[in-house]
Amino acid sequence: MSAHQDIVATLDDAARFAHEVPQFDTQGSLTLNDAYAIQSASIQRRIGRGEQRVGVKMGFTSRAKMVQMGLSDVIWGRLTDAMQIEEGSDVPRARFVHPRVEPEIAFLLKKPLSGRVTGAEALAAVEAIAPALEVIDSRYKDFKFTLPEVIADNASSSGFVVGGWHAPTLDFRNLGLVMRIDGRAVQAGSTAALLGDPLRSLVAAARVSAAAGEPLQAGWIVLAGGATPAEWIHAGQHIALQMQGLGSASFQMV
Numbered sequence: 001m002s003a004h005q006d007i008v009a010t011l012d013d014a015a016r017f018a019h020e021v022p023q024f025d026t027q028g029s030l031t032l033n034d035a036y037a038i039q040s041a042s043i044q045r046r047i048g049r050g051e052q053r054v055g056v057k058m059g060f061t062s063r064a065k066m067v068q069m070g071l072s073d074v075i076w077g078r079l080t081d082a083m084q085i086e087e088g089s090d091v092p093r094a095r096f097v098h099p100r101v102e103p104e105i106a107f108l109l110k111k112p113l114s115g116r117v118t119g120a121e122a123l124a125a126v127e128a129i130a131p132a133l134e135v136i137d138s139r140y141k142d143f144k145f146t147l148p149e150v151i152a153d154n155a156s157s158s159g160f161v162v163g164g165w166h167a168p169t170l171d172f173r174n175l176g177l178v179m180r181i182d183g184r185a186v187q188a189g190s191t192a193a194l195l196g197d198p199l200r201s202l203v204a205a206a207r208v209s210a211a212a213g214e215p216l217q218a219g220w221i222v223l224a225g226g227a228t229p230a231e232w233i234h235a236g237q238h239i240a241l242q243m244q245g246l247g248s249a250s251f252q253m254v
Contacts, residue, residue, distance in 0.1 A: 004034065008041040011153055014139035015042075020097050022141050025149050035151035036212065042154065043078045051080040054221055056209055057134060057157045058201045061194045061225030074195075074204050075147075077155030078214075079221060085135070085161045090254045093235035096137045096158060099253070101233050102226035103179045103241045105172060105191050105198050106132035106162050109222065113206045114215030122202045125216075128165035129172055131243035133179075133251065134223055135159035136230055160223060163241070163249030173197045175244040177227060181237050187228035191243075198224040 007024055014021045047053065059075040085091050093099070110127035117125075137158035138145055150156055174192040178185050191198050201224035209216050216222065233239060233253050240250035 004038050004041070007152065008038055008045065011038065011139065012042045012045045014097070015154070015158065018095055018097050019139075020141045021139055023145060023149055025146055028146060030146070030148040030152070032148055032151060035148035038152040039077065039154050040212070042152075043080065046080055046082065051082045053078060054081050054084065054219075055079040055223070056205050056216065056220065057155060057160070057223040058205055058225040059155045061201045074201070074208070074225070075151055075155050076205065076208050077151075077157040079157065079160065079223070083157065083159050085159050085251055087161050087163055088250055090252045091135075091159065093253050096135065097139050098143050099135050099137045099158070099233050100230035101133055101135055101179070101239050102230040103177050103187065103189070103228055103243070104132040104134050104160075104223045104226060105175070105194070105243070105246075106130045106160075107202050107222040107224065108165060109216055109218055109220050111218045112215055113202075114210040115206060117203055117206050119197070119199045119203055122199055122206060123168065126168045126202070129168045129170070129246065130165045131163040131177070131241050131246045131249045132223055133161045133239060133241050133249050134226065135233075160221075161249050161251050162221065163243075164247050166246055170245050172246075173199070175246065177241060177243040179228065179231065180240045180242070181231060181233065183238070186231050189228040191224075191227055193227045194225050201225050
């Protein structure tokens with residue numbers, strides 16, 4: 001890891017102070033293991049400043065996206081309390097570099113979940129589900145990056161908003177959803193876009209986080225992945241998600 005300390009510091013500062021940085025792996029020499037090690041070390045810097053881990057975000061949970069990126073598995077990032085945005089609140093545009101937003105479904109865990117689990121075991125660990133919005137924000141100049149670079153940059157995860165929590169008794173495999181910016185529908189889709197069933201994303205989260213030595217904990221939030229393509233967002237815009245049976249989540253970019 002010592003060989004990558006400069007990268008860790010550069011990415012951490014870029015996220016902390018919201019400024020863009022050049023790519024560092026244009027030759028493609030970085031492995032995915034290297035990238036996750038950089039991500040982990042960068043998050044540890046945040047924890048050293050007083051932030052606390054609150055969960056995991058999943059990425060590339062669309063089969064089409066996996067094929068497009070030449071992957072056979074999801075990618076993931078870490079969530080801290082400083083990344084959580086109060087539902088309905090104002091969020092400074094200056095907090096981000098290239099912000100985009102995507103609709104998600106969030107899981108709240110009531111007990112630890114670790115390793116290779118079944119869908120039934122994963123569901124038994126869920127306290128509640130909610131509609132959510134994730135703000136993704138690559139720190140790389142001109143929004144250009146390789147796969148290892150985006151993983152190193154915490155899989156672009158920068159902020160998240162969670163709506164009201166509901167008991168996981170609702171069948172959430174195929175819930176319709178609409179994301180609006182300033183009242184205009186910009187994306188519509190279904191939770192079925194998440195690996196065919198969002199629960200599969202939680203199963204994957206349990207596996208990959210345990211493999212990294214960080215098993216999912218009670219009280220953690222798991223963002224299951226973008227249910228539609230992401231949308232660019234700008235200062236002055238109001239972003240809202242309405243999800244069938246689960247209500248809404250929103251925030252204002254100021």
